[in-house]
Amino acid sequence: MPGPGETQQRVTPRDILVIPVVVHVVWHTSSENISDAQIASQIDVLNRDFRADNAEVAGVPTIFGLFVADMEMEFCLVATTRTQTEAAGIGTQIMGGKRRVCYNNLGGHDAIDPAHYLNIWVAGRTDGACGDAPLPGQASPAPPDEAGVFIRPDCFGTTGTAAAPYNLGRTTTHEIGHWLNLKHLWGDSLEDLLCLEDDLVLDTPPQAYNYQGECPTHPSISCGTADMFMNFMNYTDDACMAMFSLGQKARAWAAINTFRPELLESSCQPVASAEASDDDTIRLLNNPAAHWTALQLPEKDIFEIAIFDSTGRLVFVKNRVPGGLFYIDTQAFISGIYHIKIRDGGKIHTKKLNIVR
Numbered sequence: 001m002p003g004p005g006e007t008q009q010r011v012t013p014r015d016i017l018v019i020p021v022v023v024h025v026v027w028h029t030s031s032e033n034i035s036d037a038q039i040a041s042q043i044d045v046l047n048r049d050f051r052a053d054n055a056e057v058a059g060v061p062t063i064f065g066l067f068v069a070d071m072e073m074e075f076c077l078v079a080t081t082r083t084q085t086e087a088a089g090i091g092t093q094i095m096g097g098k099r100r101v102c103y104n105n106l107g108g109h110d111a112i113d114p115a116h117y118l119n120i121w122v123a124g125r126t127d128g129a130c131g132d133a134p135l136p137g138q139a140s141p142a143p144p145d146e147a148g149v150f151i152r153p154d155c156f157g158t159t160g161t162a163a164a165p166y167n168l169g170r171t172t173t174h175e176i177g178h179w180l181n182l183k184h185l186w187g188d189s190l191e192d193l194l195c196l197e198d199d200l201v202l203d204t205p206p207q208a209y210n211y212q213g214e215c216p217t218h219p220s221i222s223c224g225t226a227d228m229f230m231n232f233m234n235y236t237d238d239a240c241m242a243m244f245s246l247g248q249k250a251r252a253w254a255a256i257n258t259f260r261p262e263l264l265e266s267s268c269q270p271v272a273s274a275e276a277s278d279d280d281t282i283r284l285l286n287n288p289a290a291h292w293t294a295l296q297l298p299e300k301d302i303f304e305i306a307i308f309d310s311t312g313r314l315v316f317v318k319n320r321v322p323g324g325l326f327y328i329d330t331q332a333f334i335s336g337i338y339h340i341k342i343r344d345g346g347k348i349h350t351k352k353l354n355i356v357r
Contacts, residue, residue: 017256019118020078020266024109025153026101026123028088031161032153034122038160039080045158045169046075046176049232049244056230056242061218064228067203068242069249076268078117083109089126091150102146111145112350113339115262115312118179119148120172122156130155130166133175135183136259144310145337149175165213168238177233181255182248184233186210195223201247204228215240262312282342288354291331295342295351299323304343307353310336330355 021043027033048054050071060068085107087093093100101108101121111119131151134142141147154163155171162169185207187197193208208222212235219226228234230242244252256263283296297303301323307316315333318326330353338353 016072016074017263018074018076018266018268019263020116020268021075021118021120022079022081022112023077024081024083024101024111024119024121024123026083026085026090026108026121027153028085028090028124032122032124033082033084034153034156035160036080038157038162039077039122040157041159041162042157042169042172043075043077046173049170049173050074050176052243054242056239060230060242061226063226064230064243064245067228067245067247069244069246071244071249071252073252075118078268079112081109081112083107085123089124091121091123091125091152092127092129099146101150102148110350110352111148113308113312113341114144114147115260115308116266118176118263121148121150122153123150125150125152130171131175133178135178135181136255137181141259144312147179149179151175165215165237165239168241170232170238170241173232173241177244177248177252180252181259182233182244182252184210184235185228185231199233201245201251203245203247204231204233207234210235211240213237282349282351284340284351284353287351288356289330290355290357291329293328293330293353295326295328295340297321297323297326297342298344301344306341306343308339308341309333310338 023039025034050073052068052070057068087100087107090101090107095106098106100106101123102111104110131149133149149172151172154161155166156162158167158169183199185199185204186192187199189197191208191210195206195208198206205225205228206223207227211229215237216229220229229236230240232241232244281298285294285296287293303321305318305321306314309315333355335355335357338355340351340353342349
C-alpha cells in the first residue's frame with residue numbers, strides 16, 4: 001500500500017480528456033513575438049507526449065517500459081492573444097504582489113476563464129529559466145488569474161525561435177505536468193543528494209540529481225537504483241525526455257478531479273482573440289459595481305451569458321439573451337473579481353467585473 005500522499009499506479013479507463021489551450025504571447029522584442037507555426041508545433045508536441053505517441057518512447061529502458069503511461073489527455077488551441085509590452089522580462093516580474101504578465105493593466109494579458117482553459121503565457125524572463133508553473137496542491141496556490149503555465153519564447157515549440165537543447169517542446173510538457181500537480185522526481189528542492197525527498201509517486205524511483213543540461217545514459221544510479229531520468233519531470237535536455245509514468249497519470253487525474261474539475265466540461269469551441277475579448281461592440285457598464293452592472297450587446301444577435309467567480313465557480317447563467325442593454329443584479333455577489341463569458345454563436349467574449357462594496 002502507498003504511504004501518506006503517495007499515488008497508486010492503478011488507473012481506471014476513461015474517455016480522453018481534451019484540454020482547451022489559450023496561448024498569450026506577451027512580447028517586448030520582435031523575436032519574442034513567436035509565429036503561429038511555432039505555437040502549433042508546441043500543441044503537436046503535447047498531443048504526442050501526453051498520449052505516449054512520441055518517438056522517444058521506443059528508447060525507454062526495459063526496466064521502465066511497463067510504467068510508460070498514455071495520460072489520456074489531448075490539447076486543442078482555442079485562442080492566441082498577442083500583447084506588445086514595454087516591460088523586458090515581464091514573465092518573471094512582480095508588481096504590487098501580482099505577476100505582471102497575467103494582467104492587462106500591468107503590461108501583460110488577462111487570463112481567459114482559467115477554470116475551463118489552460119492559459120499559457122509565452123514571455124521573456126529575467127531568471128534564466130525556461131519556464132515555471134505553480135502546482136495546484138501547494139499550501140498557498142497561485143491566485144486563479146495566475147493559474148497557468150509560463151514559458152520563455154526560445155523554449156516553446158520546435159520551430160521558429162526555439163533553441164537547442166530546449167527546442168523539442170518539452171519545457172511546456174514539463175510545466176503542464178506541474179499544472180497537473182506533478183512534482184520533480186527528486187522532490188521539492190533543487191536536488192536531493194541525501195535521498196530524503198520524493199515526488200509522492202510509487203513507480204518513479206527515488207532520485208538524487210536533476211540532470212540539468214545533461215543527456216545521461218542508462219543506467220544512471222542514485223539512491224541505490226537506476227534513475228528514470230527520461231521522465232518528463234526531470235531537467236534533462238529535451239531530446240532525452242520520453243515518458244510519464246502510470247503513477248504520475250493517476251496523480252494528474254486526481255488533480256483534475258480535485259483542483260480542476262471544470263476541465264471535464266470544457267470545450268474546444270474557439271474563444272475570442274485578444275481583439276474580440278476586448279470587443280468594443282460589447283460594453284460592460286457600471287464597473288466596478290456594487291448592486292448592479294449591465295452589458296451593452298449588439299442588437300442583431302442572441303447571446304449566452306455566464307459569470308464565474310475568482311475560483312472558477314459558475315455563479316450566474318442566462319441563455320438566449322437578446323441584443324440590447326442587459327442588466328445583471330449583483331447584490332448577491334460578494335466583493336471580488338468575476339469573469340463574464342458572453343457566447344455569441346461560435347465566438348466567446350470575456351469581460352472582467354469588479355464587485356466593490
